[in-house]
Amino acid sequence: MQGYDKYAYEPFAVTVDLAVLTLRAGALHVLLVERGLEPYAGRWALPGGFVLPRESAETAARRELAEETGLSDVSGLRLEQLRTYSEPDRDPRMRVVSVAFTALLPDPPEPHGGGDAAQARWLPYDPGRPLAFDHDRILADAHDRVGAKLEYSCLATAFCPPEFTLGELQNVYETVWGVTLDRPNFRRKVLTTPGFVEPVPGAARLTGGRGKPAALYRAGDATSLHPPLLRPPREGRPA
Template sequence: MSDERDFLDSYDPAAYTPVAVTVDVVALTIRHSRLHVLLVERGAHPFAGWWALPGGFVQQESLDAAARRELAEETGLRSGEGLLDRVHLEQLRSYGDPGRDPRMRVVSVAYLAFAPSLPDPQSGGDASGARWVPVDEVGELAFDHAAILADGLDRARAKLEYTPLATAFVGDEFTIGELRAVYAAVWGEELHAGNFHRKVLSVPGFVESTGETSTRGGERGGPKPRLYRAGDARLLHPALLRPTREDGVR
């Protein structure tokens, strides 16, 4: 203990390279049947005027709390309002290459967020603007955010194959057609309705019937589509592979 006290007494923070920790959030939602990502326009240097993922420096809080705070600031939502509490949030990975931020050595912990729908964003913090952008229309981004976004999209597309994550994009009750639209938007591929319906219902615990029908999405004069809710499965077995990986999904 005496050695520890001697070290603390002689410790000089200026002798060490400054390191900061940030969070960046890849927030995805589906708007008008297309997958969108939340972007903010930076209002300060570095990269003033560039579009970037929402994020910022971690304060006296946990990493998860920092990610939720940044997401809340950019969407105008707060915990307790219902929708933000339904956002699926998970750590993506860490990014710490030297030079990724010109100010100092900055390590960013990136998060992936999904929600069934989120309102038009309200820029906060040092952002001068914010908007939902279709992922296939995203241009050049600040810092290394293009790489972070690419990693986030890869994670989201893969997780739809083997987890029930797609149900995070729909409401509490949904039709199989609405669930199929999520897969089509995230994967960027059209899916055969009949095959998809069959495969979803063949996965134990993926969805469960509510016993009710919906007025949404039915064929005129045809039967009303059935309503489902998320089941209790945490992994999908068998997995729902993308069309490019499994012909049977087509």
């Protein structure tokens, strides 16, 4: 950066891309938009758009998130920078550098049509689905990152509504990691980690489904998990 005044430089277009994840019906879903124009017309792509002249990438990402999801209040949502993608040919038309973000939503805010997208929909997360540009790689990176952050942060509550049961919280881990966890052990771990969750005062319980009604919890004030909640080590590689 000290070389400003000597180097010639080329201007780039700067965009943001959003990997917005949620849990619908026990399966991980992603917010995708269908491209109407070439290149990649008809292909699914991550929502996103240009960073405006007076915006930071974070601001632009939050604006796009509101536009694409149609949510009235996006201010409380966690929006985390993932990484920046800058391969010279990632867009065939021009030089585009894209800052990717990850967001996690509690409940499926119904599809929506807002924003400028031809069509925006929640689709099940499928690592094999080819997306426009390098978006499949961005999405895979986002999935990896979220999976890793579940281990040592309290991020999982971001997938849950304000009040949730431990079963719902466990579903977050199981769905994102693609494993099943032992329920009593999960419960013990979460409850003995100070600040991870706190019981809802009114002794409120959630009933309605089958089985014994579950106690309700809220996210606590802790932000990191010490010690972490490790996912079971993969078979084939010793721990």
